[in-house]
Amino acid sequence: MSSNPFFASPPGEPRHPLPPPANRRDIILDSPSHPSSPATVAIASISDQDWYISRTHGVYHIPACAKGEPYALLLLSARPDALDLGDNRRFPFVISAREIADDLLQDLHDHGIFVCAGPRPTKEELASAAAGRDAFYVRLISEADVMWARGHSYREISDLHRRAAIFLGMEREWAYVPLRMVDCPACGEKVKPGVAVCKHCHAILDAPKAAQHGLGAAGTPSVAGPTAPAQPEPPARAPESAPK
Numbered sequence: 001m002s003s004n005p006f007f008a009s010p011p012g013e014p015r016h017p018l019p020p021p022a023n024r025r026d027i028i029l030d031s032p033s034h035p036s037s038p039a040t041v042a043i044a045s046i047s048d049q050d051w052y053i054s055r056t057h058g059v060y061h062i063p064a065c066a067k068g069e070p071y072a073l074l075l076l077s078a079r080p081d082a083l084d085l086g087d088n089r090r091f092p093f094v095i096s097a098r099e100i101a102d103d104l105l106q107d108l109h110d111h112g113i114f115v116c117a118g119p120r121p122t123k124e125e126l127a128s129a130a131a132g133r134d135a136f137y138v139r140l141i142s143e144a145d146v147m148w149a150r151g152h153s154y155r156e157i158s159d160l161h162r163r164a165a166i167f168l169g170m171e172r173e174w175a176y177v178p179l180r181m182v183d184c185p186a187c188g189e190k191v192k193p194g195v196a197v198c199k200h201c202h203a204i205l206d207a208p209k210a211a212q213h214g215l216g217a218a219g220t221p222s223v224a225g226p227t228a229p230a231q232p233e234p235p236a237r238a239p240e241s242a243p244k
């Protein structure tokens with residue numbers, strides 16, 4: 001009996017296509033000649049992190065947006081894949097670039113990574129991505145505030161929370177990153193990196209910086225100043241045999 005609407009087609013009319021297998025409904029079976037699917041899709045990122053995503057059809061690297069650049073770009077094209085049907089039978093198909101992009105970016109939109117409508121991101125797309133990322137970071141910060149209030153436990157705060165606070169310049173006790181102290185070359189005590197004067201022995205560690213702040217001996221001759229008259233070298237002793 002052919003009461004199934006997918007198989008019952010009036011004579012002379014093309015049959016309806018079979019529905020895709022239920023367990024693969026997340027993947028569009030596409031062919032390169034598919035007219036509505038562009039061959040290449042551009043992913044733009046304003047995240048300062050590199051992202052690597054592994055799939056059966058490849059490992060994808062979404063590059064970090066370099067400092068001073070408006071965005072980083074990854075171009076995706078369609079990739080072949082195959083369903084294993086068992087008995088050495090495989091069903092090859094092509095995953096469209098758009099389908100790959102949507103799959104890769106599921107969790108990354110919050111970080112300012114998105115699929116461009118065109119070959120390059122527009123100003124509006126970039127602004128919207130930045131607004132979305134900032135809103136995400138604000139949510140993370142208030143989440144961490146709540147966790148911190150409960151027990152002041154650094155272990156509950158993730159790197160993502162700290163990154164959000166540092167990125168938005170929000171000072172938080174839980175986001176405090178201890179400075180790596182350096183040794184004062186004069187006295188050996190620990191000092192903050194980049195300070196002009198050692199707080200322990202008061203040695204000038206950065207003379208121009210110290211002078212800027214009115215510290216140190218600016219104007220007075222420095223140690224490397226005028227050289228003292230050269231001392232006459234002691235007369236070279238003629239090699240002689242040591243007295244016995």
Ligand SMILES: [Zn+2]
Binds near residue numbers: 187203
């Ligand atoms: Zn010192």
